[in-house]
Amino acid sequence: MANIAHTVHVGLGDRAYDILIGDRLLDDAGALLAERFPGRRYGIITDDNVAKAQLPRLLASLDAAGLQHSEIVLPAGESTKSWDLLGQAVEGILAARLERGDLIIALGGGVIGDLAGFASAIARRGMGFVQMPTSLLAQVDSSVGGKTGINSPHGKNLIGAFHQPKLVLADLSTLDTLSPRQFASGYAEVVKYGLIDDEAFFFWLEENQAEIFAGGPARGEAIARCCAHKARVVLEDETELGVRALLNLGHTFGHALEKDTGYSDRLLHGEGVAVGMVLAHGFSARQGLAPSQDTGRIVAHLKKAGLPTTLAEVPGTLGSTEALMAAIAQDKKVSRGALTFILTRGIGRAFIEKNVDPKAVSSFLDDMRG
Ligand SMILES: NC(=O)c1ccc[n+]([C@@H]2O[C@H](COP(=O)([O-])OP(=O)(O)OC[C@H]3O[C@@H](n4cnc5c(N)ncnc54)[C@H](O)[C@@H]3O)[C@@H](O)[C@H]2O)c1
Numbered sequence: 001m002a003n004i005a006h007t008v009h010v011g012l013g014d015r016a017y018d019i020l021i022g023d024r025l026l027d028d029a030g031a032l033l034a035e036r037f038p039g040r041r042y043g044i045i046t047d048d049n050v051a052k053a054q055l056p057r058l059l060a061s062l063d064a065a066g067l068q069h070s071e072i073v074l075p076a077g078e079s080t081k082s083w084d085l086l087g088q089a090v091e092g093i094l095a096a097r098l099e100r101g102d103l104i105i106a107l108g109g110g111v112i113g114d115l116a117g118f119a120s121a122i123a124r125r126g127m128g129f130v131q132m133p134t135s136l137l138a139q140v141d142s143s144v145g146g147k148t149g150i151n152s153p154h155g156k157n158l159i160g161a162f163h164q165p166k167l168v169l170a171d172l173s174t175l176d177t178l179s180p181r182q183f184a185s186g187y188a189e190v191v192k193y194g195l196i197d198d199e200a201f202f203f204w205l206e207e208n209q210a211e212i213f214a215g216g217p218a219r220g221e222a223i224a225r226c227c228a229h230k231a232r233v234v235l236e237d238e239t240e241l242g243v244r245a246l247l248n249l250g251h252t253f254g255h256a257l258e259k260d261t262g263y264s265d266r267l268l269h270g271e272g273v274a275v276g277m278v279l280a281h282g283f284s285a286r287q288g289l290a291p292s293q294d295t296g297r298i299v300a301h302l303k304k305a306g307l308p309t310t311l312a313e314v315p316g317t318l319g320s321t322e323a324l325m326a327a328i329a330q331d332k333k334v335s336r337g338a339l340t341f342i343l344t345r346g347i348g349r350a351f352i353e354k355n356v357d358p359k360a361v362s363s364f365l366d367d368m369r370g
């Protein structure tokens with residue numbers, strides 16, 4: 001009997017799926033898959049860190065359930081979200097003779113989830129896939145909602161497809177082998193949900209941050225609340241024609257910083273989002289939209305989690321403001337040449353602002369560089 005502590009349903013009609021959250025679910029993965037998807041074979045895509053830390057448990061569980069499988073192990077890190085490694089993954093799927101009705105398993109963090117999801121969307125014109133997220137970030141955000149893709153030298157996540165998973169299986173015990181820096185990076189996306197439209201959740205995080213980091217029951221609760229929040233948004237606006245853009249709070253700045261730092265370990269995605277959320281609040285305060293005390297409160301909370309909150313904390317030399325603005329101009333929310341930002345009226349009061357003046361953003365960035 002699997003130890004499922006929380007189930008969140010994403011009710012997308014004939015593409016509906018469950019997010020199962022619980023301790024040691026990876027050990028029950030074989031039985032859960034056999035019951036839900038009889039007669040399939042499995043192609044596991046993972047990275048070399050996760051292959052060492054977690055893959056043996058998944059293989060043992062698939063073997064115990066008598067499920068056939070093959071594995072593709074890619075290098076760990078953001079630079080894996082590239083044409084080259086996408087090609088390797090798709091060719092690997094074909095070489096293993098996986099059929100259209102078989103299933104891909106994305107075992108890993110958001111990099112593997114995004115890449116394996118995209119590979120599933122295009123191999124044999126679309127195969128099903130299962131997300132088995134092993135980082136905090138992937139458990140609270142990237143494994144849910146069907147955004148898949150890779151990066152381009154032109155910008156972050158510019159190549160991809162919407163392709164929903166068939167199941168998300170989040171095993172809390174996998175987080176035991178995640179590094180503290182990666183855990184903190186994922187925590188930035190947790191905070192994001194509070195900042196968007198759930199002030200009470202942000203206050204709850206202020207109270208429960210220590211327990212979430214220590215691995216107490218608040219951790220599972222936080223993950224389930226984030227998944228429920230994201231599931232609600234995705235149900236309302238699957239392909240980001242409207243409200244889903246709110247999930248991009250902090251990302252317009254953050255993605256530009258990730259591009260500028262070469263999609264490398266210099267700045268992890270969640271770290272870029274942390275700096276980006278502070279910039280989005282600071283910019284909103286400068287426009288007279290939000291109280292500046294809220295920015296201070298957010299900074300204090302993110303700092304306590306060990307996250308960067310200023311441009312000065314991005315390691316190495318940052319590109320020019322012009323270079324950052326050029327990256328921002330490639331953002332997918334740009335429409336008819338105009339910038340869209342997620343701005344805010346305070347904690348839990350984010351909104352979508354179209355037609356943001358690039359000169360105001362550029363002069364704000366100049367000032368923030370110090
Ligand atoms: N599709 C979406 O909706 C969405 C949402 C948020 C972020 N993202 C994307 O997710 C990516 C970031 O995801 P991430 O932070 O998980 O990064 P990641 O996938 O690079 O994983 C972080 C690091 O931790 C390692 N790791 C993962 N799980 C581990 C475990 N259990 N034990 C030991 N090591 C482990 C990985 O090998 C990697 O080195 C970015 O590319 C971002 O753009 C996508």
Ligand SMILES: O=C(O)C(=O)C[C@@H](O)[C@H](O)[C@H](O)COP(=O)(O)O
Pocket residue numbers: 141145147156157189240244245247248251332
């Ligand atoms: O799911 C979404 O929608 C999000 O925006 C979640 C983000 O945390 C995530 O980083 C996403 O990949 C960003 O999407 P993008 O469309 O800006 O590339």
Ligand SMILES: [Zn+2]
Pocket residue numbers: 141189251269273
């Ligand atoms: Zn994100």
